[in-house]
Amino acid sequence: MSRWRALQESDPAFDNPFLSPEFTITVGELRDAVQVAILYDGPEIVGFFPFERHPLGIGKPVATGLTDAQGLIHAKDIEIDARRLIKECGLAVYEFDHLVSGQPLLGRRHERHPSPIIDLRDGYEQYTAALKEHSGKTYKTTLAKSRKLQRDAGTLRHDFAITDLEPLRTLLGWKTDQYRRTGRTDRFAHRWIVELVERLLATQSESFAGVLDMVYVDDLPVAGHFGVRTRTTLAGWFPAYDTSFAKYSPGLIHHLAMAEQAAAAGIEVIDMGRGQKEYKDKLKNGELEVAEGRVATASAAAGVHWMMRVPARKTRATVMANPLLLKTADKALKTYGRFRTVIQR
Template identity: 85%
Template sequence: MRVTLALPRELGQSEVSRWRALQEADAAFDNPFLSPEFTLTVGELRDDVRVAVLYDGSDIVGFFPFERHPMGIGKPVAAGLTDAQGLVHVKDYEIDPRRLIKGCGLSVYEFDHLVSGQPLLGAHHERHASPIIDLRDGWERYTESLLRNSGKTYKSTLAKSRKLQREAGAMRHDYATTDLAPLRTLLGWKTDQYRRTGRTDRFAHKWIVELVERLLATQTESFAGVLDMIYVDEKPVAGHFGLRTRTTLAGWFPAYDTQFAKYSPGLIHHLAMAERAAESGIEIIDMGRGQKEYKDKLKNGDFEVAEGRVARIGAAAGVHWVMRVPVRKTRATVMANPLLLRTADRALKTYGRLRTVLQG
């Protein structure tokens, strides 16, 4: 195996086409975060993005997109934002992970959403469920599974949808729009949510706003930004921005107007979105790793992603271990314990409320 490094913009059309062909040849890579378009777009906005092109002789056998940080620390492209990470490569091709990161000039590669079946995956890495809405058997079969497993939630959501329309007006669903105005409304809701819940506001970073806008403008058969909103009496109520391949929609940024909170607009919207997605050919909605009540209510399956690192022996890897691994293990302990998780969530929301008051 031979490794060459390139900036995303240096990849030729033949290389991008090969990347896309490898991705579409294996269902394990059917996620838009692994698509060449995602890395190319992030690479337009960040100068730390690289792509390792893997060769066997003269044949390209894989692509490994990553960010290169100081001390030879490697991270996934748009680290902290993506719900699917890893290489796209020829199926069953043997790749030595440490030889790969050496060829990339890295001491460590860390990840938190590594997709299954990766050569980077080791037995010691932590596995996590990534809830999905599986639509491969069609919309009707999915709703039948909801009635069996979350019947109370499904029926109450439909009832709240009817009540919302009785009390506020007729509902309209705008699926896969490319209009910037509703996107900016959605991002405003998301910023409010981050602040309200004590989280860091991702959209305080201009490059992330620009990234989302550029991805919305990217519309091809194999990759696109997908924005959809529901309106009541022509007022925006709830929406979502995500990315899709031909058959997988990756959940990314859902949000709603809190003045409609009593109607559960997020659940109303997700059901409407799933139905329209199924009609458009989407087979999987990947809601992403993380324990959220709405995911538990809507899912009918799970994928698996892994968290951990691949490291070469050296001082940089040792420093990275001291700085990152204990923190990651502590976080994993909190996430795995419902009591600790609820306590941490309440603390963050209290902090969010105080921060809002002080900033106001």
């Protein structure tokens, strides 16, 4: 694990907790599909390639569908043949949707997407100064709503980097309600994902930790977030809030409080992850880049995979790139979510 850590910390592109050894090890304890290829140059280890092996030789990132940073952790300037790598791993295809920059797996045809960040490298005060300049209305309105929330409901308190299970379960309950309300699949209906989050919360070290924080009003939980961090990067993962406080914009109140506490704790970047969300546009002051695509060998399994996945992915990309189509799709999902909620009741 020390060599993995050294390679990860040697390149800023790898400074994401989803690329940390602890994350892969913890997921591997819960999912038999997780494997790690170790790359050597003579006696020296020069890379680690974590992946999941699925039927028909299909390779996917560890905890596929959950992570916002994927790829190979490797020494600088080494030459790696991507197709040979996946073939040596016994894979026909390796598909990804959040591949980080500078990867030997990255090709010219792979689709690039922005991944918004809160850049705290110059401190929280500089961040809020930039926020006032580019999203001044959002910043002022959020502060005003925070004051109104306190007038209406009580004193505001923010607990950062706590490790109690009770507030975590409150947060996951909010998130489940959000998934159902918006027509999305409830990730926490899968027991292994709940256990993964609980185990990550219990993992606390200087170089990697689960981070839970909650905003309370008069000791009543209002909003919160669970993510994971390295020494200097916090990955935004599961933010949620109590919808009974929705008129106060508790998510924005929480994110500003989280950014302030994270900066004080030495966090330099909060990676909010790929995806078009209004709150990300309001809060971001920078962007990283991630890629989506696949590396494939010349095989029948790769051909079948292409027919099943690539056209659908391109259709989704078209929808995501068109504001009108995206708005229509999102509205349809929310309508389905309301209908499903009524049926369940």
